[in-house]
Amino acid sequence: MSRPSRNMDERLLKAGRDLLPRMGVSGLNVRRVAKKARVNPGMFHYHFKTKDAFARRVLQAYYEEIFSTLETEAAGGASPLESLRAVLLAFGRIARDKRQLLLSLLRDAVLGEAATLDFMRANLHRHVELLLRLIGQAQASGTLGPMAPFNALLLLLAGVNLPALFAEAAITRARLPRIVSLAGAIERQVLSDEAIAERVDALLRGLRTNETARESAPPTPLRPQKPTIEERQI
Numbered sequence: 001m002s003r004p005s006r007n008m009d010e011r012l013l014k015a016g017r018d019l020l021p022r023m024g025v026s027g028l029n030v031r032r033v034a035k036k037a038r039v040n041p042g043m044f045h046y047h048f049k050t051k052d053a054f055a056r057r058v059l060q061a062y063y064e065e066i067f068s069t070l071e072t073e074a075a076g077g078a079s080p081l082e083s084l085r086a087v088l089l090a091f092g093r094i095a096r097d098k099r100q101l102l103l104s105l106l107r108d109a110v111l112g113e114a115a116t117l118d119f120m121r122a123n124l125h126r127h128v129e130l131l132l133r134l135i136g137q138a139q140a141s142g143t144l145g146p147m148a149p150f151n152a153l154l155l156l157l158a159g160v161n162l163p164a165l166f167a168e169a170a171i172t173r174a175r176l177p178r179i180v181s182l183a184g185a186i187e188r189q190v191l192s193d194e195a196i197a198e199r200v201d202a203l204l205r206g207l208r209t210n211e212t213a214r215e216s217a218p219p220t221p222l223r224p225q226k227p228t229i230e231e232r233q234i
Helices: 008-027 030-037 041-048 051-075 080-097 099-110 115-141 149-173 185-190 193-207 212-215
Strands: none
Touching: 008 030, 008 041, 008 051, 008 080, 008 115, 008 212, 030 041, 041 051, 051 080, 051 115, 051 212, 080 099, 080 115, 080 149, 080 193, 099 115, 115 149, 149 185, 185 193
16 A cells, blocks of 8 residues: 655654754654644554654754764764763754753653663663773773773763753743843853863863873863953852
8 A cells, every 4th residue: 555645754753853853752742743744643553553653753864963963972082081071062062952852751651651661771871881881992992991981970970961951951942031031141151162172171181190180281272262251140
């Protein structure tokens, strides 16, 4: 039997990608996705059967793009430490650019959303294993100290990614008045490429061996800037 539609599945998937960061899996529903895609809801069920199956497709597409970026960065470094740094910088940019989506997925996980939990179980080990491999290689090369790899992993991920999630939660979701008033300062000091690099380099300096730390300096230092009135009040 021939397909009764042309590119309707792609239109539905694109609508899902557009809606998912703001709504999460728990906020998606068939009618909303179909309306945004300008597709009859019956076509949604024809192509994807259930909302959970659809959400898994959308989430998997997101993740494959992210993981491909991480693998590319990991392969491009001239040394294990440079590869680790490149991956952490990519993680920081992804956490910043996808912070709305990441916060929605965390909320879904807390709510026990089945599609989100299934996606996490199937995929999150992949970037954890990538980072552990890079940490192990850097330690074996003598450029990172002998901290337990999982401790190093958690320290790096928390320091690189959590600031972006905090900014999204405090400014956009909770709209805490005092934090919102400092949005410009947070953008410059937390979410910019330079701020991400500053955090990554500070974390790696803390994990390096004494010899390496003395020889190395952050390759992308922030330029001193005159603080704004809001920044002086922090």
